[in-house]
Amino acid sequence: MAMGKAYHPRCFTCVVCNCCLDGVPFTVDATSQIHCIEDFHRKYAPRCSVCSEPIMPEPGQEETVRIVALDRSFHVNCYVCEExxxxxxxxxxxxxCYPLDGHILCKSCSARRIQDLSAKISTDC
Structure with missing residues (x-):
């Protein structure tokens, strides 16, 4: 029984992939729809701002590891200097991360951009 309803074991299925969830870990979304854990993460997980793929737990893990910078989410391996x-x-x-003007940069690339901006400002005056 889930969400106060009774189900035949064969009818207790994921709304996305229709796999049977009898005796299998599952979760329920805000609209009371039943999902297998994997489909729930695929549907509702934050998306990486670099590769646009959902940020999901690694196989065998329960917790998701992600990096958040400048209000954007990243996979650990996608969190790289834009330069x-x-x-x-x-x-x-x-x-x-040494962000500059909304860009994700390493220390040396950020310093280089700041130098370039400073040089441009001094030649424009």
Whole structure:
């Protein structure tokens, strides 16, 4: 029984893939529709701003790992500098995010853009 309703075991199915959920972990969305865990994540998970794929738990994991920067979500491996492609989520010097004008940048690319902007401003005066 789910959501106060009784089901035949064969009728207790995911609204997306129709797989039988009898004895299988499931979840219910805000409109009381029943989903298998995988389809629920695919449908409602935040989308990566780089690859547009849903950010879902890794196989065998229950928790989702994602990075949020500038109000955007990223897979750990998609969180890279927009200029040079450096992975920003790993440890190391300059690996953090140094955003500038809404762009996700590493330390050196951000510093280079700031220098370029400063040089442009000084030549425009």
């Amino acid at each position: 040079c492609g450096l992975l920003l989520s790993s440890e190391g010097e300059g690996r953090g």
